[in-house]
Amino acid sequence: MKKLHIVGILVIAAAIGLLMSLSGEVATYSNFEDASQKSGVVKLAGLLLKDKPMVYDPAVDPNYFSFYIQDAKGVSKKVVLLMSKPQEFENSETVVLTGSMKGEEFVATDVLLKCPSKYKDEEIALRNTIES
Amino acid sequence: MSEIQYVGEHLWPGLLGQAFNILSFVTCLFAAWAFYQGFKNRDNEKGQSWEKLGVGSFWIHGLSIFSLVGIMFFIMIQQYYEYQYVQAHVSEDLPMKYIFSAFWEGQEGSFLLWMFWHIVLGIILIFKAGKWRAPVLFSLCLIQLFIGSMILGVYLPFGEDIRIGSSPMMLLRDIMAAPIFAQANYVELIKGTGLNPLLQNYWMTIHPPTLFLGFASTSIPFCFAMAGLMTKEHKAWLKPVLPWALFSGAILGTGILMGGAWAYEALSFGGYWAWDPVENMSLVPWLILIAGLHCNAIANSTGYSTKSTYLFYILTFCLIVYSTFLTRSGVLGETSVHAFTEMGLEYQLIAFIFFFLIWGIWLLAANWKSIPAPKKEESLASKEFWMFIGALVLLFSSVLITGSTSLPVFNKIRQLFDPLYEGLVIADPVPHYNKYQLWIGVFIGLLTGFSQYLRWREINFKNVKRKFTIQILGIAAVSAVVTFLLTYWIEARAWQYILLMFAGMFALVANLDYLIRVMRMKLPSLGPAFSHVGFGFLILGVLASGLNKRFISSNPLMQRDSIEDFNDEDYGKNILLFKGMPMFMNGYEVTYEKDTIEGFTRKFKINYKKLDEKTGDVKEEFTLSPNVLYTKNFDKIAASNPATHHYLKEDIFTHISNLPRADTDREYAQAQEDSLDYKKYEVLAGTQFETPEYNVLVGEVNRNPIHHDYESEPGDLALALPLIFESKKTGEKKEMEPLIVLRKDFLLTFPDEINDFNVKAKLPQQIIERYYSKENELDYSTFDVLKENSINYNGYKITFKTIESNPTDLNYKSEEGDLAIAAILELEDKAGTISEAKPIFFIRGNNSYSIKDFDEKFKLHTRFERVDPKTNSIKISVAQSITDESALPIEIAENVLRTDYIVLQAILFPGINLFWLGSIMIMIGMLISMFHRRRMA
Structure with missing residues (x-):
């Protein structure tokens, strides 16, 4: 057997090994119940509750934004986002948060907003341009 | 429903464009066929004629695509909104200047850009490829066919609604059903959506064409590889392909880098690389291409690694198609910021990948045995052995990145079988990728360093072993010392980072030494060594800017009660700045000085003063102007554009992360204004009164006021009241001047505020009623009066003194051609007090106007109605407003929320210039090699 074959096999083995170990770093979107049991950082997806209070007062703290979401199991809880309030936040429907539970609150350090699909937007835009 | 005869549509460009579209597809198909015949008959004369036919139809194909592009620009410049593509992007x-950006913003345009570059490269190949012309262009035409099918937009004759591709010549009314299309003149009614404001900058003009040239250029090594396999000339193709592969490496690399620079310079991502799926999947083909390049060099020098060269070049192209699939099929969904919207091209894209992957792998497998390789195994101490190991490391890196990035694809596949499957995501992508790629960096750094000192086909390592060991140990020692010194600047928090720093430094020192001392700056090693030095710099730059990236916009004094056990890094990324109030943060004194609005852009001026830690003196000072772009109605922010101050050593990056909601949301601002608790006060001019928190001194009424929101118009009656507020707590005094304007019959109020005091004041309607009566409520009496004669009105004696020509007055702005006169009137009351009035009469064009005079003392309104030239008398109207002499009403609200602030993010990126320097050196090194190899080929 050639040396390079041995190296090749090693490389492939290492690649498979590492990709397998990926399972430790991936997860399905979490919910509040899961998150409170886990100690580490999770990704939590939920529906933004627009009728509950959203608090962002930069005069008090520009890195504190709180709002309420409902997770996949229907549980609603308060979320504290340690960032400034993202643009267009009110327009998003689902939010994906990165963070962990601290007591009864979910404390997030990152957020991804899912807005209604672009096509819908385009339709609305079209309608607006027509009406205006 | 009967057919509607639409008016105002321009149908001919669409028909012509679609004709070119189809012509280009057909001629491409024919060119592929002709080149294939040319390749088949390459040994006889028939082959040459076929090849000529192929070249001819490739030219027609190219010209058709150019024409289609031309027509698209035409309809975009003409703004024919009946076309969907125009409506969506213009x-x-x-x-x-953004017309190019608008062209390639959409899927169809970017496919066309890709095809455009293939044609340019194809034309170069027609002239330069020599005997490789037919087989290489055959593959290129096949690729071009697949891309062309994406924009074909034809319906298959069987089945319903199976459409191949999406044509850029599609009409809006063919794509969506909307009630508007029931109107025959709908074209007049629609407007364009325009280019996404986020994309309105010069990066969008240069990044896509460079990246797509990079994409297109990866096709050429692929086509050469396929040509090598088809002709079974496994050695001969290796030399001509190398310059093309180097070109591709340099351009694709530059394209990717520009994306990073864009993200860093113009978007508020706060970095140049985020391990976003789209970034990853453009990096992976580049890595594989680099692996291929190295194998190609090995094969050229030693004859080893020919098979790997084939494999890597085939994979590079297939991965480019795969990355296209990921971005354009919508499969990435929520995991990427880059993804295009889906267009129903998934199946075509999947066919595209699999066709070339299966064809390439199958041809390679079929030829596997016939591909030559030296009988003897590589020596363990040879350059080729370790270079190949390097290529394997790059492959390994690519496999890891692709595996993680493809998670959404695996999820989709599982969901096909198990619809309830939830799908997995990487919890924290950035550390995930960094963790593994760190080791790749270490290996590559070390390999690029020491393999330079090894020789090709080493058979007698013993003779050079001593020299080699001394050199490598020397370099390692120098690198270790410099790394150690560097840790004083780059704070590395873990031994892995120090190891990576050492590896980068080793690559840098070894290659610099090799370049200068060993090779004395000579070709052929100049290019590679240059690139490898660049790699060393890149690693150091990544470490410096990544590990020591520091948010300077944090306020250490901020109390945070609710969340105590979070570490410092997670918060304190943003800071609140009030206008004109300096804020001290991390060695800088930062002041939000002012903001200005130009068009839809609001520019902020932020002043930075770097202070000396001990003395507090200002060491350096600079001003940054980040801005935000509003949407057309000024009711939302479309984009926040950062500004960066560049030092050689570090960058200071600044962007506006939030604004008061009242500035971004008009409805909210109105609601906010409505909810203010205004209290009414009756005051006398020149006196003082009290509110709960302030003593307020009232000034004299100002009839010629200036207010930042007020633009005066002729005929306005304006009234402002200067107020001086004195805080009862601090004794501090501040002024303001609320304003009210009567314009014809409308009242315009301009409240004023003192942000520091949280007070706002406005003048109510009554104040103006007390001051001036509304014109239509006045009861005018009209008189004819001769010069030097008097009339009596309400006990006032009004004397017409004289006529003044070309009068000047606050309320009258003369224009050229005006014919203006004023009547000078003397007013006298019973007590004998005298005042003067000067009503104006003027003719502008064919109309006559009068501007009244209002006498404050007597509350008399006088109008100059006309002149009677026969009798030399004038007609004037006089009215008196009924006012009481009581106090002036004003309204004051306290505890008003401030709106003169911004939320700012400021990040310090040390050593980021090392990253740019390193990357640019890599690309330049490849270009140097390209020119060198081109001469050799």
């Missing part, structure tokens, strides 16, 4: 207010 708008009336889109500056001409």
Whole structure:
């Protein structure tokens, strides 16, 4: 057997090994119940509750934004986002948060907003341009 | 439903464009066939004629695509909104300089850009490829066919609604059903959506064409590889392909880098690389291409690694197609910021990948045995052995990145079988990728360093072993010392980072030494060594800017009660700045000085003063101007554009992360204004009164006021009341001047505020009623009066003194051609007090106007109605407003929320210039090699 074959096999083995170990770093979107049991950082997806209070007062703290979401199991809880309030936040429907539970609150350090699909937007835009 | 005869549509460009579209597809198909015949008959004369036919139809194909592109630009410049592509990407207010950006913003345009570059490269190959012309262009035509099918937009004759591709010549009314299309003149009614404001900058003009040239250029090594396999000339193709592969490496690399620079310079991502799926999947083909390049060099020098060269070049192209699939099929969904919207091209894209992957792998497998390789195994101490190991490491890196990035694809596949499957995501992508790629960096750094000192086909390592060991140990020692010194600047928090720093430094020192001392700056090693030095710099730059990236916009004094056990890094990324109030943060004194609005852009001026830690003196000072771009109605922010101050050593990056909601949301601002608790006060001019928190001194009424929101118009009656507020707590005094304007019959109020005091004041309607009566409520009496004669009105004696020509007055702005006169009237009351009035009469064009005079003392309104030239008398109207002499009403609200602040993010990126320097050196090194190899080929 050639040396390079041995190296090749090693490389492939290492690649498979590492990709397998990926399972430790991936997860399905979490919910509040899961998150409170886990100690580490999770990704939590939920529906933004627009009728509950959203608090962002930069005069008090520009890195504190709180709002309420409902997770996949229907549980609603308060979320504290340690960032400034993202643009267009009110327009998003689902939010994906990165963070962990601290007591009864979910404390997030990152957020991804899912807005209604672009096509819908385009339709609305079209309608607006027509009406205006 | 009967057919509607639409008016105002321009159908001919669409028909012509679609004709070119189809012509280009057909001629491409024919060119592929002709080149294939040319390749088959390459040994006889028939082959040459076929090849000529192929070249001819490739030219027609190219010209058709160019024409289609031309027509698209035409309809975009003409703003024919009946075309969907125009409607979606152009708008009336889109500056001409962004017309290119608008062209490749959408899927169809970017496919066309890709095809455009293939044609340019194809034409170069027609002239330069020599005997490789037919087989290489055959593959290129096949690729071009697949891309062309994406924009074909034809319906298959069987089945319903199976459409191949999406044509850029599609009409809006063919794509969506909307009630508007029931109107025959709908074209007049629609407007363009325009280019996404986020994309309105010069990066969007240069990044896509460079990246797509990079994409297109990866096709050429692929086509050469396929040509090598088809002709079974496994050695001969290796030399001509190398310059092309180097070109591709340099351009694709530059394209990717520009994306990073864009993200860093113009978007508020706060970095140049985020391990976003789209970034990853453009990096992976580049890595594989680099692996291929190295194998190609090995094969050229030693004859080893020919098979790997084939494999890597085939994979590079297939991965480019795969990355296209990921971005354009919508499969990435929520995991990427880059993804295009889906267009129903998934199946075509999947066919595209699999066709070339299966064809390439199958041809390679079929030829596997016949591909030559030296009988003897590589020596363990040879350059080729370790270079190949390097290529394997790059492959390994690519496999890891692709595996993680493809998670959404695996999820989709599992969901096909198990619809309830939830799908997995990487919890924290950035550390995930960094963790593994760190080791790749270490290996590559070390390999690029020491393999330079090894020789090709080493058979007698013993003779050079001593020299080699001394050199490598020397370099390692120097690198270790410099790394150690560097840790004083780059704070590395873990031994892995120090190891990576050492590896980068080793690559840098070894290659610099090799370049200068060993090779004395000579070709052929100049290019590679240059690139490898660049790699060393890149690693150091990544470490410096990544590990020591520091948020300077944090306020250490901020109390945070609710969340105590979070570490410092997670918060304190943003800071609140009030206008004109300096804020001290991490060695800088930062002041939000002012903001200005130009068009839809609001520019902020932020002043930075770097202070000496001990003395507090200002060491350096600079001003940054980040801005935000509003949407057309000024009711939302479309984009926040950062500004960066560049030092050689570090960058200071600044962007506006939030604004008061009242500035971004008009409805909210109105609601906010409505909810203020205004209290009414009756005051006398020149006196003082009290509110709960302030003593307020009232000034004299100002009839010629200036207010930042007020633009005066002729005929306005304006009234402002200066107020001086004195805080009862601090004794501090501040002024303001609320304003009210009567314009014809409308009242305009301009409240004023003192942000520091949280007070706002406005003048109510009554104040103006007390001051001036509304014109239509006045009861005018009209008189004819001769010069030097008097009339009596309400006990006032009014004397017409004289006529003044070309009068000047606050309320009258003369224009050229005006014929204006004023009547000078003397007013006298019973007590004998005298005042003067000066009503104006003027003719502008064919109309006559009068501007009244209002005498404050007597509350008399006088109008100059006309002149009677026969009798030399004038007609005047006089009225008196009924006012009481009581106090003036004003309204004051306290505890008003401040709106003169911004939320700012400021990040310090040390050593980021090392990253740019390193990357640019890599690309330049490849270009140097390209020119060198081109001469050799």
